[in-house]
Amino acid sequence: GYNFKINDSNLIGTNYFVTFFFVKDINEVPRDGGWSEWGPWICSASCNGGVGKRKRVCNNPEPNIKGEPCMGPSEMTGTCNTNLCGDITRDTITLINRRKKNSHLALVVKEGQPVTIPCDSDIVAKVEKESPRSEIQWSHDGIFK
Incomplete structure (x- = not known):
């Protein structure tokens, strides 16, 4: 906000505090929010x-001033790491598959x-x-080495 004095003989010396809000996407078409992928389990x-x-975040995309917020919960509670001890988790398998898909040598x-x-x-x-x-x-x- 900005602090300023008014030069009016009836109000001389009175301080006013005014806050201005600037909305950058006020003239854009409505953009509804979309959820990110779920984050890893804290188990x-x-x-x-x-x-x-x-957890997940409403940023894919983030809604603008005219858009709708994301629907549904941002946090999920549930059973996790159901793999038997000695097996790798589904999250790790997903990570491996993503890396394989996105890498080439x-x-x-x-x-x-x-x-x-x-x-x-x-x-x-x-x-x-x-x-x-x-x-x-x-x-x-x-052939395995």
């Missing part, structure tokens, strides 16, 4: 089932030359945490 157990919560290597292929250390860490007995292997043309 009471890492395996064998637990109770937890997960093309290499040209001379025979006999060593190759270093980057891996997603965050995924490896999740798998090792969720399933300590897991073995992580690489395959080339379907």
Whole structure:
């Protein structure tokens, strides 16, 4: 807001505080809100089932001044991490599938030359945490190394 004095002989010296609001999308067509994807579960157990919560945000897109807000809850409570201890969670499987879909690696290597292929250390860490007995292997043309 802005603080200012009025030069009126009847009101000299009186302070007024005025707040101005600027709405940037006032002239746009209505844009209704849409939910983001659900976030990860915050769960009471890492395996064998637990109770937890997960959240989503009304920002996909965010509604403008003329649009409708997102309908439905922003938070969900439910059973989570129902995988047996020793298995990886559905969230980790989803993450792996997303990364596979969104990544591509093309290499040209001379025979006999060593190759270093980057891996997603965050995924490896999740798998090792969720399933300590897991073995992580690489395959080339379907043959595990």
